[in-house]
Amino acid sequence: METGQDAPLRIIAGLPMYNEEETIGTVVTKVLDYVDEVICVDDGSSDSSARIAEACGANVHRHRANRGYGGALKTLFAKAREMDADILIILDSDGQHEPSDIPKLLAPILAGDADFVIGSRFVDGGGSEDMPAYRRLGIKVITAASNLSSDLEIKDTQSGFRAFSKLAIERLRFDSEGMELSLEMLEDAHEKELTIQEVPTVIRYDVPKGSNFTALSHGFTVLAWAMVSLSQKKPLLVLGLPGFGLFAAGAAMALNAVNGISSSVDALVGPGLTAIWIGVLGLAMMATGLVLQSARNFLRHLLVKEFGLA
Numbered sequence: 001m002e003t004g005q006d007a008p009l010r011i012i013a014g015l016p017m018y019n020e021e022e023t024i025g026t027v028v029t030k031v032l033d034y035v036d037e038v039i040c041v042d043d044g045s046s047d048s049s050a051r052i053a054e055a056c057g058a059n060v061h062r063h064r065a066n067r068g069y070g071g072a073l074k075t076l077f078a079k080a081r082e083m084d085a086d087i088l089i090i091l092d093s094d095g096q097h098e099p100s101d102i103p104k105l106l107a108p109i110l111a112g113d114a115d116f117v118i119g120s121r122f123v124d125g126g127g128s129e130d131m132p133a134y135r136r137l138g139i140k141v142i143t144a145a146s147n148l149s150s151d152l153e154i155k156d157t158q159s160g161f162r163a164f165s166k167l168a169i170e171r172l173r174f175d176s177e178g179m180e181l182s183l184e185m186l187e188d189a190h191e192k193e194l195t196i197q198e199v200p201t202v203i204r205y206d207v208p209k210g211s212n213f214t215a216l217s218h219g220f221t222v223l224a225w226a227m228v229s230l231s232q233k234k235p236l237l238v239l240g241l242p243g244f245g246l247f248a249a250g251a252a253m254a255l256n257a258v259n260g261i262s263s264s265v266d267a268l269v270g271p272g273l274t275a276i277w278i279g280v281l282g283l284a285m286m287a288t289g290l291v292l293q294s295a296r297n298f299l300r301h302l303l304v305k306e307f308g309l310a
Contacts (some may be wrong), residue, residue, distance in 0.1 A: 090209055130206050
């Protein structure tokens, strides 16, 4: 594909695929209008997805067993490196993403303005057709937790429509096999100082098998990962503040129990013991938050001193 540079860039599209025989042929055919090659990772499908994708011109790599969304993306990145791709576009194989939006994602990379581009539903010009209200709320909660952890201010952390420059393809590494990879990838890009941008895109929810990769159970998994990540990076926020709240509640209950000392002993023991364990739990959480924050600051200082890393 000619891009106006001295040599043509090799632009590859990667599609995770799991039992998508109803849509994969159409998606592959449309995507090939905008890229040089399409790679499909058949993640243990039991239908004819792989055969149809190959017949439509895709290069198919097969997983013997279903590894999950993250496992499929690991394979796509490995294949992109093997093929010396200059740009990798990731989109779903169920028809939710519009291939005609691919040039929008390519533009910031081709201009040298970004290494990692997200097709976003929540920036001006973006949107989602028939997105359920509970899904919209879930994405907002996950995005808020992720942004607290990374300070990236990404509006759509759960969009699977993404583009990566050659630098990002070479540098990005991730461990997750499930949907939590969407957040891990953003954090890894941020830590490696890759430039991230969002461009508007519209995602459809009226496709035959839409939302395979964003089911409710996956949402809880991603949110749990975001909260764990947040607790590692900002332990005072996640542990210290709730700990202080528990300690304050315990102290208030203890004062209330003392005020009622003129009442019977039985009435005093229950609230008193409750106040004690709540207060102790609060103190433990505050202490843990302080220790973790101190350890994080020490390690950061050590990295800066020894290796010049922030």
